[in-house]
Amino acid sequence: MRLFVLLSRFPYPLEKGDKLRAFHQLRILSKHHEVFLCALHENDLEQHWIEEVEQYCSELQTIRISRFNQIVNLGFSLLGNEPFQVAYFYQKAAQKEVLACIEKWKPDAIYCQLLRTAKYVESLNDFPKIIDFQDAFSKGIERRLETDSWYWKPILNSELKRLNHYEEKVFKTFDHCTIISEQDRNQLPFTQRNEVTIVRNGVELDDFSPSSESKSVDVLFAGNMGYPPNVEGAVFLANEVMPLVIKQIPEAKLMLAGARPDQKVKELAGGYTEVTGWVDDMRDCYAKAKVFVAPMMIGTGLQNKLLEAMAMRIPCVTSTLANNALHAKENEEILIAETAEEYANHILELLDNSSKSEQIATAGHNLVTEHFSWEGTTKPLLNILAPAP
Template sequence: MKIFYLLSRIPYPIDKGDKLRAYHQLRILSRNHEIYLFALNDETNISVEHDELKKISVKYFIKHLTKLDILISLLKGFFSDLPFQTSYFNSKKTQSLVKNELLKFQPDLIVCQLIRMAEYVPDSIQAPQIIDYIDVLSKGLERRKSNSNFLMKPIFRSEYKRVLKYEEQVFNRFNNGVIITENDRNALPFNRKNEVKVIPNGIDFNHFYPLDKPKDIDLVFAGNMSYPPNIDAVEFIVKKVLPILKLSSSDIKFYIVGASPARRVKKLANENVIVTGWVNDIRDYYARSKVFVAPMQIGTGLQNKILEAMSMSLPCIVSSLAQGGIQAENNKNIFVADDPVKISELIILLLSNEKLRNSVGENAREFIVNNYDWEKIIDNFDKYLSSLVNKNKTL
């Protein structure tokens, strides 16, 4: 097959969930198919010539977005019904560029990652088109507008209404779609949601495997620390969980690990709360930690950081929201708690019981190996894409 991929970001470095998903899809699909990647780039510190990106056997075209491009697009967005994040990436000139590249490449199939890129798929293209929602953006916005302050609430309310309508419009145009979890599919705001196929993310468990290192970190959270759900989660830990833990132990160390920590995250740092920023190898921090804590309060989709930690046999305490996407068994492969007191009790239990940590960690690793193998997941995705192409040929 000839597959044309549309991405809103260059899929490297892998510091965001959409990049992770695209990178592994491209890496595995390119073994048997000819792929053309058209990606936007609004970041100034990324080199498209990165060695890891070159290892993916795909043709690619990177369209750089300037601040002026983005400003003009956002201003136009105020006078349209498009979601603002779609307007942010949208440009008539780039639409023409994409159309020209499509005409030259003549794909059998178009994969569009996220609704923000949907305006770049022209109606005139005959090849099957598939939208990868990843997760339900409208659901995440609904939670954020409920939790936002009075200044941000009108903005989130407006964006929520736009996205709610647009998620259905995109599917009605494309008629094919995938999403990351069953829970997310059930949350899609339109009647044809059952036609969307669930394709989860996976884990490279040959990369994320147990490492024997001294356990000098009590608690750890990892992720992109400019992402609002991650910011919310670490604030929850520091402001609601750690004060309870201090009643029984004053020297518990909590590490917040990940790129681009927001100002709110940096403000949390103190003698016992360490904010690392970007690290070269996240595995070192997983291996040194006793417990991974992810009390996600907002957000949707599958939390890749939890899969990584579980793959390295690190016992995880997560919120019911985070656990819902993973479907691991509570008290066997993972611990689920939402209340700060319950989370604190589980942390104290695990920190004081090495045997329990090892047992749950081993169960977690086995669960990941059995359920989140990238090779098997992309093989299933490949079969789905092939079925769409074959169906189109018979029409």
């Protein structure tokens, strides 16, 4: 099949969850179909990034979108009812290029990632269209309303109403829709949500494997440190959890690793906390860690960071919210916490009890290797594109 893929970001480097998901799906899809990729981007692309991606594409077209036009579109969007993120990523000039690519490449089907790309192809009816919701964005905004500063609430309230309408509109416009977990599917704001197909995230098991490196970091939290749920988790971990750990283990160290750290995260650096910023190879951070903690209190989806840490046989502690998408067995494959005291107690137990640490790490590793390879998790998408007879 000739498959046209439309992305709102160039899928490399892999510092964001949507880019990681897109890159590995492209890799798997290319083994079964001719992939024609059209990727929007806002910044300059390095040649080696392009080379990493084009090996999986029959054709690759990048389309730069104007930052000035993004700001103008956001202003005009206040007068309409489409989500702000759709207005931010949609540009008429870019759509002309997208449609020109479709006309040139003559695909058999179209696969879009994220709601923000839907407008580019919503009027096309000559091809089967699939869209990856990835997360329940409306639910993510709803959770942010509980935690963000008061001055963001009018904007978030408006975006929530727009997303509730738009997610259902997109569902009706596309032939097939996918999403990352049952938890996210159940939170979609329309009654036919069970018709959305679950396509989980995975982990590249050849890249993320146990390391024999000596452990110099007691607690690690990794991810895009500019993403609001990660920012909130990092602040909570550094300011509320780690002081309780330090009382028992004064020399304990925390590493917050990931690109684009928010100012709130940067201000945590010092004392027992290291803020790395961009890391060339996140496996180096995982390899040093004794315990991985993902204190997710808001946000949606299946956390790549947990899959990667578990694949490297690191014992993990996370929230019920994050584990709802992972389905790891509590106290066997993962430890679950909600309060600062619970997180601290689990961290201390894993640091003090090598037997418990090894048991959780091994069981978590086995879970991921058995159920979360990208080849396995992408099968439902392949089935949509080529249903079994």
